[in-house]
Amino acid sequence: MDDATDTPGATGIVETWAGVGGSVVDRGHGEHREDRADRGDREGREDRGDRGDWEGQEDRGDRGAGVIRERPAAARRGPLVPRAELPELPERPEALRRGPFTVAQWRTAGLPAADLRRAGLHAPTRAVRTASVPTSTRERALAFAVGLPPDAAFSHVTAAVLLRLPLPAALEAQADLDVMRPTSVAQARRRGCHGHRGLESREVLDVAGLRVVGPADTWVDLAGVAHRGLGVDDLVIVGDVVANRLDGGLGGHGEGCDQGECAGLAALTRVLEQRTRPRGKALLEQALPLVRVGSRSPMETRARLMFHRAGFPEPELNAAVRDDHGEWLLEGDLVWRAHRVVGEYQGSDHASRRRRSSDAARSATAEDHDHRVLEIHAEDVFGGARRRALLRRFARAMMLDLGDLTIE
Numbered sequence: 001m002d003d004a005t006d007t008p009g010a011t012g013i014v015e016t017w018a019g020v021g022g023s024v025v026d027r028g029h030g031e032h033r034e035d036r037a038d039r040g041d042r043e044g045r046e047d048r049g050d051r052g053d054w055e056g057q058e059d060r061g062d063r064g065a066g067v068i069r070e071r072p073a074a075a076r077r078g079p080l081v082p083r084a085e086l087p088e089l090p091e092r093p094e095a096l097r098r099g100p101f102t103v104a105q106w107r108t109a110g111l112p113a114a115d116l117r118r119a120g121l122h123a124p125t126r127a128v129r130t131a132s133v134p135t136s137t138r139e140r141a142l143a144f145a146v147g148l149p150p151d152a153a154f155s156h157v158t159a160a161v162l163l164r165l166p167l168p169a170a171l172e173a174q175a176d177l178d179v180m181r182p183t184s185v186a187q188a189r190r191r192g193c194h195g196h197r198g199l200e201s202r203e204v205l206d207v208a209g210l211r212v213v214g215p216a217d218t219w220v221d222l223a224g225v226a227h228r229g230l231g232v233d234d235l236v237i238v239g240d241v242v243a244n245r246l247d248g249g250l251g252g253h254g255e256g257c258d259q260g261e262c263a264g265l266a267a268l269t270r271v272l273e274q275r276t277r278p279r280g281k282a283l284l285e286q287a288l289p290l291v292r293v294g295s296r297s298p299m300e301t302r303a304r305l306m307f308h309r310a311g312f313p314e315p316e317l318n319a320a321v322r323d324d325h326g327e328w329l330l331e332g333d334l335v336w337r338a339h340r341v342v343g344e345y346q347g348s349d350h351a352s353r354r355r356r357s358s359d360a361a362r363s364a365t366a367e368d369h370d371h372r373v374l375e376i377h378a379e380d381v382f383g384g385a386r387r388r389a390l391l392r393r394f395a396r397a398m399m400l401d402l403g404d405l406t407i408e
Helices: 036-044 048-054 060-065 103-108 113-117 137-145 156-162 215-223 232-246 263-274 281-290 298-310 353-368 385-397
Strands: 004-008 013-017 024-026 031-033 177-181 193-197 204-207 210-213 316-322 328-336 341-345 372-376
Touching: 103 113, 137 156, 137 177, 137 210, 156 177, 156 210, 156 215, 210 215, 215 232, 215 263, 215 281, 232 263, 232 281, 232 298, 263 281, 298 316, 298 328, 298 341, 298 385, 328 353, 328 372, 341 385, 353 372, 372 385
Parallel strands: 177 193, 341 372
Antiparallel strands: 004 013, 013 024, 024 031, 204 210, 316 328, 328 341
């Protein structure tokens, strides 16, 4: 411990720190008797990183006496252990370097438990360690999976993300994981996850090494967490993607699909009917009749729903358009065959010069054969004056009576 010696002065108190250069400052007389030879030595030993911690710190109890205790870092820090004297970290087995592992696996490998705290590892959940911080949903799921019981599977929003089903951006970015177990056992209780039960009635898939609830069951489960930010249209969008996959493709059925005979829609209907009082049943009953096979993007689905609610006839989705001799002309996103009108959603993939040129040539070809191609943009779908103008434009092209439509 350094000793401080107080020496009376004319009007103040003089304080010195032994062993740091013998510096004396007498505030009462303004004398400054400092050993010049030692000044550089003391200042050179100053811990720059700690300067803000000790320079100018005022002893609040002696404020009236005008004493400022400037305690150098060298007076308070303990002895430093040279880096060379620290024991080397043990070499981890390959299995513990490839990915997440449990604390039990570390101990089974014969590694000291104390090294877990200084091996540069991260703890995404209880009793699990990773070499780096998991950032994506898949990385978090892989980390949690090694600490979960073997009967657990990822469900709800987490399953939708792992299955690459489209969700609102805010919901897709949720940090907590959804984990489901059978009803006969306790639900998962871990920080960073939502526990659910009922896995025995769900299809479970292996998705790149992770147990994940199947797409049809996930679609039904999503209605149960609608309070997190899901609406009817969002469920229809997910339903379209699931129906396409279960129907054996990603949409596009040539001359159009008889929706009543599509296997994907039948699968969604069957799963919903098998559930007993599912959460969000009212939303599911609104969404299921609007699900269609054939849509290839969320915005195509939203455009279709816009026309449906305005009272337009049902279009074919991603269907082939042919001339009067049966020769192929183009494939349209929304095809009103009887009216010879095609609606084309212009997403970001249509922005390049080459794509715009191709679209213009296709529209010209269609018009040469008495078909009308009208473009649809995102700003046309999300309400306002552009939406109303677009609906009127399509109504005129199809020669529909505006009085029979709901344009708002």
